[in-house]
Amino acid sequence: MEFEKAHGQFINNHISRRKGERRARLERGHRHGETLFLKNVWWPLYRNLDYLHPEYEVPDWRGRSYFGDFAFLPGHLRFIFEIKGYGSHVTEMDRTKYSNELNRELYLQSLGYRVISLAYDDVANRPDICRNLLQLLFSRYLIQQQPLEPSALEEAAVIRLCLSSIQPIRPKQVAAHLCIDHRTAIRILRSLTQKGWLRPIYSGAGLRVHQYELIRNAWDLIN
Known part of the structure; x- marks a missing residue:
């Protein structure tokens, strides 16, 4: 199956299973950077979108909803992926937003999620780096789900x-x-x-x- 067809089925399937703000968040939150991550990084590695959940909701320590770009939930393992653009995560971020972001990532780690942040520029222009780093990371965790020699x-x-x-x-x-x-x-x-x-x-x-x-x-x- 080609990526475009698989991606369309993937998004439509998740939209059909959501209601209210969770559905609206997916419809407006899954944008260019998230699609590029799937197309340039994930699809060449695995040729499927299994166990991925776009715009994944996790309540934070304040009781507010946090939506990660993707959650990858193969069995008992839990990963959160964030595709971070330089503008929104660096030049447009004040001290309060910066502190909240670090606290949120630490909180997710305390819940058992492994948080993986990727630069949009690498996803768009140097996806080979992202793919190789993910392979190194997942070789430690996904032996049962992705058998290797x-x-x-x-x-x-x-x-x-x-x-x-x-x-x-x-x-x-x-x-x-x-x-x-x-x-x-x-x-x-x-x-x-x-x-x-x-x-x-x-x-x-x-x-x-x-x-x-x-x-x-x-x-x-x-x-």
């Missing part, structure tokens, strides 16, 4: 290790981090090197590889 999970874990490390990583760090043997760690590092994620660092007279560093523009090289 063990090798893919191991590689994602190594990439996160690189992102959290100031210095290049060594095979023994990977082995200790994943609780695997040295040979398996080498295999994972070589696989990521072949895929364009890592760059080997040579040292010694024999030009042996002792360390690997993350290629910082790898987002542009990997789907």
Whole structure:
């Protein structure tokens, strides 16, 4: 099914199940940025809109209704997505609105939601960055809902290790981090090197590889 058809069915289905302000909010709140997120980021990754709820209502700590751009509710996991434009969320925001936004996000976290904020400019112009970051994030949470090969999970874990490390990583760090043997760690590092994620660092007279560093523009090289 093509995106436009799936998107139309998705919105109409949610509108038909809502009444009053919840329905009106969806009709006027689901706009260009939200549609671009689905088209440019979500659809290329999953080819469906399952478990997504547009303009999702959550009462805040003051008893007022807060509407997140999307909720993603696969089983017991709960995510809130916000597509944030620079104008409305930066240049047009005063101190009170800024404080309320931070308090609201912290409150949602306390309710068990993982809040994911994406810049509209990235969704519109650099969606590959959003897709790759979501893949890294969801590889930690959606193993049961989105089964992955063990090798893919191991590689994602190594990439996160690189992102959290100031210095290049060594095979023994990977082995200790994943609780695997040295040979398996080498295999994972070589696989990521072949895929364009890592760059080997040579040292010694024999030009042996002792360390690997993350290629910082790898987002542009990997789907």
